[in-house]
Amino acid sequence: MRRLTFITLFVLCLAVSAQAETRSFTLFSADLPQGWDGEENMGFKSGNPNECMLILGLSNAKKDGYDALISIFVLPNDQKEESAAVANKLAPLQANASTPRPQGPFWTFNGEVRSQIFPAPGVTKVSATPDRVFIAIVQDPEQRGAEAVFASLKGLTPDAAKLLGQ
Numbered sequence: 001m002r003r004l005t006f007i008t009l010f011v012l013c014l015a016v017s018a019q020a021e022t023r024s025f026t027l028f029s030a031d032l033p034q035g036w037d038g039e040e041n042m043g044f045k046s047g048n049p050n051e052c053m054l055i056l057g058l059s060n061a062k063k064d065g066y067d068a069l070i071s072i073f074v075l076p077n078d079q080k081e082e083s084a085a086v087a088n089k090l091a092p093l094q095a096n097a098s099t100p101r102p103q104g105p106f107w108t109f110n111g112e113v114r115s116q117i118f119p120a121p122g123v124t125k126v127s128a129t130p131d132r133v134f135i136a137i138v139q140d141p142e143q144r145g146a147e148a149v150f151a152s153l154k155g156l157t158p159d160a161a162k163l164l165g166q
Helices: 002-019 083-093 146-151 158-163
Strands: 020-024 028-033 036-042 052-059 066-076 101-103 106-112 121-128 132-139
Touching: 028 036, 028 052, 028 146, 052 146, 066 146, 083 106, 083 121, 083 132, 132 146, 132 158
Parallel strands: none
Antiparallel strands: 020 028, 036 052, 052 066, 066 132, 101 106, 106 121, 121 132
């Protein structure tokens, strides 16, 4: 009986560890379940190395779009704005946006992202330090694990960790 229990626990541990792979990027790491992938583009907006765009996505069956998507942007905080001010500026850019509200280390709001890449409702999470602004748009209409992927994010630099409230 003990042997059967041990074997069962061993198989369960293997199954759990095989479900997600930790991927490291320049500023963040994330646990990506099977089917999820990530792509990073530093200096994406103006060539400034302090800019980061990280896309974490679950491709659809046809591989021509997404079933779930997390779009993360880190930008210089040139205006020295606080999280609430940034969130209040971003909310009107989405259709049917809710009023931004504090939630943990972020200011968040729901809305319909005006994007042709993945037009789906999403939750936008904003954090700001005096030097940087963090914007994450989590879109997962079919509940395919985006919130768990977002929750697995870890900052790999002191600045990135601070943006995540770590």
